[in-house]
Amino acid sequence: MTSLAPLLRFLNDSPTPFHVVANVAARLHAAGYTAVDEGAAWSPPPSGKFYFTRNGSSLVAVNLNAAAAEHGFRLVGAHTDSPCLKVKPTAIACNHGYAKLAVEVYGGALLNPWFDRDLGLAGRVTVQTARGAQANCLLNINRPIAFIPSLAIHLDRQANDHRAINQQQHLPALLCRVAKTAAAADTAAPILAEILMAELARQRHDLEITQILAHELSLYDCQLAQPVGLHNEFIAAARLDNLLSCYAGMQALVAAGARAPQRNSPPPANHVLALNDHEEIGSASAAGAAGPFLQAVLQRLCGDPICLTRALRHSMLISADNAHGVHPNYPTLHEPNHQPLMNAGPVIKVNSNQRYATNSETAALFRRVCARHNLPVQTIVVRSDMACGSTIGPITATKLGVRTLDIGVPQLGMHSIRELAGAQDQHTLSAALQGFYELPDWPF
Numbered sequence: 001m002t003s004l005a006p007l008l009r010f011l012n013d014s015p016t017p018f019h020v021v022a023n024v025a026a027r028l029h030a031a032g033y034t035a036v037d038e039g040a041a042w043s044p045p046p047s048g049k050f051y052f053t054r055n056g057s058s059l060v061a062v063n064l065n066a067a068a069a070e071h072g073f074r075l076v077g078a079h080t081d082s083p084c085l086k087v088k089p090t091a092i093a094c095n096h097g098y099a100k101l102a103v104e105v106y107g108g109a110l111l112n113p114w115f116d117r118d119l120g121l122a123g124r125v126t127v128q129t130a131r132g133a134q135a136n137c138l139l140n141i142n143r144p145i146a147f148i149p150s151l152a153i154h155l156d157r158q159a160n161d162h163r164a165i166n167q168q169q170h171l172p173a174l175l176c177r178v179a180k181t182a183a184a185a186d187t188a189a190p191i192l193a194e195i196l197m198a199e200l201a202r203q204r205h206d207l208e209i210t211q212i213l214a215h216e217l218s219l220y221d222c223q224l225a226q227p228v229g230l231h232n233e234f235i236a237a238a239r240l241d242n243l244l245s246c247y248a249g250m251q252a253l254v255a256a257g258a259r260a261p262q263r264n265s266p267p268p269a270n271h272v273l274a275l276n277d278h279e280e281i282g283s284a285s286a287a288g289a290a291g292p293f294l295q296a297v298l299q300r301l302c303g304d305p306i307c308l309t310r311a312l313r314h315s316m317l318i319s320a321d322n323a324h325g326v327h328p329n330y331p332t333l334h335e336p337n338h339q340p341l342m343n344a345g346p347v348i349k350v351n352s353n354q355r356y357a358t359n360s361e362t363a364a365l366f367r368r369v370c371a372r373h374n375l376p377v378q379t380i381v382v383r384s385d386m387a388c389g390s391t392i393g394p395i396t397a398t399k400l401g402v403r404t405l406d407i408g409v410p411q412l413g414m415h416s417i418r419e420l421a422g423a424q425d426q427h428t429l430s431a432a433l434q435g436f437y438e439l440p441d442w443p444f
Contacts, residue, residue: 004227004235007426010247011225011237015122016218017057017080017277018138020243024250024275025051028061031254044301049257052297056124056136057081057277058287060297061250063257065268069307072314073298074437075272075402076252077289077392078245078321079279082238083107083415085114085171087121087217092191093172097180099191100172101146103219107280111165113417114219118144119173123217125196130208137204139196139215144222146173173219221417233343233423240411240419242279244426245320249273252433259438271437272298279321279392289392295400316362316403318436319393320429322421323347323380325410338381340410342422345376346429349391349406357393357404366405369435375428378410407432 014020025035033049036042044050044064051061057080065071085103093100105111122140129135148171153159165171175191193212200209225237253273278288285291302308326339340347348363349356363379370377382388397404409425 004423004426007244007247008225008227008235008237011239011243014239014243015120015140015142015220016124016216018124018216019122019140020080020246021053021057021059021275022138024059024061024246025053027250027254031257033061033063038296042300043303052293054293055277055285055287058293059273059275060294061253061273062297062301063253063268063271064301065270068270068298068302068311070310070314071269072311072316073270073272074439075274075294075315075317076249076433076436077274077276077294077317077319077396078249079242079283079289079392080246080275080277081107081280082241082243083109083280085109085173085219087123087192087215087219089214091217092175094178097177099175099178101175101192101219102172105167105171106218108415110413110416111167111171114171115148115150117148117417118222119146119148119219120222121145121195121217122220123215125200125212125217126214127200127207127209128211128213130210134213135207135209137200137207137209139199139203139217141195141199142222145195146175146219148173223418227423228420229423235421235423235426236418237421238418240421241322241414242320242408244322244409244411244421245429246275248426248429249275249320249433251430252437255430255434256437269437269439270301274396276392283392283395289395290399294396298400312400312402316365316405317393317396317400318366318433319357319391319396319404319406320346320433321349321391321393321406321408322411322414323349323408324382324414325412327412333383333386335381335383338379340378340380342410342412342420343424344410344422345370345378346407346409346425346432347378347380349393349408350379350381351388353388354394355388355390356406357391357397358406359403362403362405365439366407366432366436369439370432372439373431373435375432375435377432380410 036050086106088102125137228236274294276289278285283289326334393406411421413419
């Protein structure tokens, strides 16, 4: 089995979407991709490798090889965000001798697992420098500075039968002890600012920071990603949904771009990787899949609307987002004939109500890719009496009018603070996406 170390390192180094994009950008830069400023006057050359970022939390990378109007784009999409606890703007409250960090729930987080965890703090901090300029700084306090303690069972004898979580009252995280009389805002406010200033002074030696202006911070589990299981056949980690797909897409893009063209073969396809923020809350943002970012990049590559329309007719998108593997302790909650297993290949996601954008021709093409590379493939449909989640697939398909397939690797514990996936599945997904990028015969 290929080493898991690079994936585990990526997971550990990417506690927020800002860190995901920074890490992917660094990998692309090392592979010969050039950063392009959306605001710059820039026209694409006939070929080349480029990437664009927006908000520091979304990224579109392009390996341009052929005329877009005739050859289209092979697109892979994933999302950089995961459900979490985000820090409120006025974050510190002091009462009963403790300083607490106020948080709000981002996305559909499974809340119980957040209790009794060692929590770090990471995100983006906007600062003012000694020269009066405004700057953004990535921050990662990779040590347990916060903790959300459970209520002892002695004080709630029904805890194992039913315990409701009030997000406002029960989720503030303990930071430190303070004097019992400390409750005023002027006592509480400096605590977080002092923490941030001290950490930024340690992490950003290139800036002389005079003031914290604003922040976008999240708590995260300090426990490292690692192989688990009797034979290390699984990965336990935070944010597998959907950093595993981001990593697989990045690996596939770099590998496909490094492949030398064969003699007397047609030019390689145009490869695109789109990593969007805000999927967990509906994608409706300037950096989300429902926003204009991807379309703006493709329009710029094509030059005019007619060229873009023609290119999209020859294009296809694979939306890669993890799927629900069958839970062996809850098998009746899964559709009997569609129960994906971890380490048994990527899953084609199907929903007749278009919660997934898969159709017969896109599913068939992906099966051809997997067969060509001897890769296993599975299919999932939810029970007819249960609601189905969704992805960036239908959103991007609606936005662009591009043929779309929804896939993902099966996992357990989705939206928990710590999730479980198959150790082999990331490699299989990367190989399948690379095969899609390199597919020699294009049927559309």
